[in-house]
Amino acid sequence: MARDDSQADATDAAARAYADLTAVLGEIEAGYISPDRGMHTSAERSAGRFLLANALQHGFQCWFDSDPKRPMFQRWLGLKKKLLGDNPDALYYGAIVDPAGSYRIRGNVHGACYTSFSVETGAQEGHISKGVISSMNDTQFDIAADGSYEIIASPEPQPRNWLRLEPDAGSITTRHYWEWERNVATDPTFHVPLWIEPVEDPGPAAPMDDAAIAAGIQRVINFIRGVTIDFPDLPPEVMPSWVSNVVNQFDNSAYDESNAEIGYAAVDNAYLQARYELDPDQALIMRGRFPRCRFGNVVLWNHRLQTPPYRYRRVSLNRNQVRYEKDGSFAIAVAQRDPGVPNWIDTAGLPTGMIFWRFLLPEEPVPPVTTEVVAVDAVNALNR
Secondary structure (H helix, E strand, O other): OOOOOHHHHHHOHHHHHHHHHHHHHHHHHHHOOOHHHOOOOHHHHHHHHHHHHHHHHHHHHHHOOOOOOOOOOEEOOEOOEOOOOOOOOEEEEEEEOOOOOOEEEEEEOOOOOEEEEEEEEOOOOOOOOOEEEEEEEOOOOOOOOOOEEEEEEEOOOOOOOEEEOOOOEEEEEEEEEOOOOOOHHHOOOOOOOEEEEEOOOOOOOOOOOHHHHHHHHHHHHHHHHHOOOOOOOOOHHHOOOOEOOOOOOOOOOOOOOOOOOOOOOOOOEEEEEEEEEOOOOEEEEEEEOOOOOOEEEEEEEOOOOOOOOOOOOOOEEEOOOOOOOOOOOEEEEEEOOOOOOOOEEEOOOOOEEEEEEEEEOOOOOOOOOEEEEEEHHHHHHHOO
């Protein structure tokens, strides 16, 4: 018969941790979901609370019972969980690791047009990444004829297929991109074959006791704070150079900036980002052409770096989805309602948000993306 330990409830570390979590939720409500963080309307506050709900989901899924000595890859984002700039054309996985450990990673490219592994710095105990320690893409490790591969992640150098760990390493992020007509992330059953295991067997884990549960809750607290109240609200002058300071317009001057100092960024991508603001009867026309590259797409986010619902609407376009002009260029319309052209990106009724371009492993300078705000009803007439 179990011992009655009810008198110890008040001293249990896990009980205190849950109380701390409740207090932090109140702190986020008061200090983050507020005008100080650009949330002036009911819709903006709803976006903040939606982000918090997604962050809680991720914190409990990936951080609560994480075990760096026995890591496993978990699919990070999808239709029902959006954080930190999700992408309908990609699957992302993450594994929490011990920086002193050695791990064997096995997987298969599974038809992806790009696969990579990045070691995140600072991503320990639930804290979000501060940058990239090391990275490998599928041109930098051996892949068998059937698409399979094996990589060693460790502090000690390996002769081939080595992913470097350093003392500040906390997690490994994977990226898998597809340029399909139907966005890969709309399929919740699609998974990439991917395993990670310690080179030396640590033996089975113990059940989570009071101390382990308390530590897990603290990691959840660290994560939700990191993506909300502690998330850096940077002034324009310290933002990456590819982030435009002009609404509805891109800064096409900087594509070569390293992304290694940005948490959860891909070092192989050239990026462009701009804020859009559109009335219901306006459309933003983006014109340009894709460079020769491994992958390219454009996606909308709200101001919390989350895509609008994309299962039944198109909030992004990859190169395979775009319909091109005869000269190979494109004209893409961003609008709240259908302007009657194939290349429409649906804002899902959001009058303002972010437009984000990715050009993966570009082989040439990226042509400029120009913009023009026009009446929605005039978009069709502008089609050349």
